Amino acid sequence: MVQRLVKKIQRTYFNYQVEQNRHLFQDVNTFVIFIGYPRSGHSLVGSLLDAHPNAIISHELHALKRLHRGYSQEQLFYLIYQNSRDNARKGREETGYSYLVPGQWQGKYTQLKIIGDKKGGKTAELLAAYPQMLNELFRTIKHPIKFIHVLRNPFDNITSMILRGEDTRFDTAIP
Numbered sequence: 001m002v003q004r005l006v007k008k009i010q011r012t013y014f015n016y017q018v019e020q021n022r023h024l025f026q027d028v029n030t031f032v033i034f035i036g037y038p039r040s041g042h043s044l045v046g047s048l049l050d051a052h053p054n055a056i057i058s059h060e061l062h063a064l065k066r067l068h069r070g071y072s073q074e075q076l077f078y079l080i081y082q083n084s085r086d087n088a089r090k091g092r093e094e095t096g097y098s099y100l101v102p103g104q105w106q107g108k109y110t111q112l113k114i115i116g117d118k119k120g121g122k123t124a125e126l127l128a129a130y131p132q133m134l135n136e137l138f139r140t141i142k143h144p145i146k147f148i149h150v151l152r153n154p155f156d157n158i159t160s161m162i163l164r165g166e167d168t169r170f171d172t173a174i175p
Contacts, residue, residue, distance in 0.1 A: 032116030
C-alpha cells in the first residue's frame with residue numbers, strides 16, 4: 001500500500017516537472033535517435049552532438065523503451081534533458097573514458113533545436129523485436145525524426161566486446 005502511494009506521488013511529481021518545463025522544448029524541430037551496434041562509437045558521436053549549443057543528446061536513456069511503456073513526447077524530452085544534464089555534471093564518463101568536451105555545451109544549450117537519444121544497440125534490438133515501434137515513434141514524436149547509424153570496423157567491435165568481457169559467444173582459446 002505504501003509503495004503504491006510512493007509511486008503515485010513520484011509519478012505526480014514527474015508529471016508536474018514535465019509540465020513546468022514544457023517551455024524548454026518549444027523551439028525543438030528535430031528528434032534524433034541512434035541505431036546500430038554496441039561498441040561502435042555512439043558515445044563519442046552522441047557526446048560531440050550534445051556539445052553543440054542547439055542540441056541535447058541523452059546518454060544511455062533508451063527513449064524507445066520508454067516510448068514502448070507509454071511515455072509522451074513531452075515526458076521523453078524532459079527525461080532526455082535531465083539525462084544530458086546529469087551526465088554532463090558527472091563528466092560524461094563511460095567505461096573508463098571521458099566523453100566530456102571541455103568548454104562546450106554538454107548538458108545545456110542556447111536555443112534547443114535538436115533533441116535525441118543515444119542507445120544504438122538496444123534501440124536496434126527493440127526495433128528488430130517490435131518493428132511496429134517505428135509507427136509508435138512517428139505517432140508520438142511530432143517533429144521530423146533523424147536516425148543516426150554509426151559504423152565501425154566490425155573487428156573493432158568484436159575485439160572491444162571480448163576485451164571487456166561483454167560477449168562470451170566467442171571462444172578465444174586456441175585449441
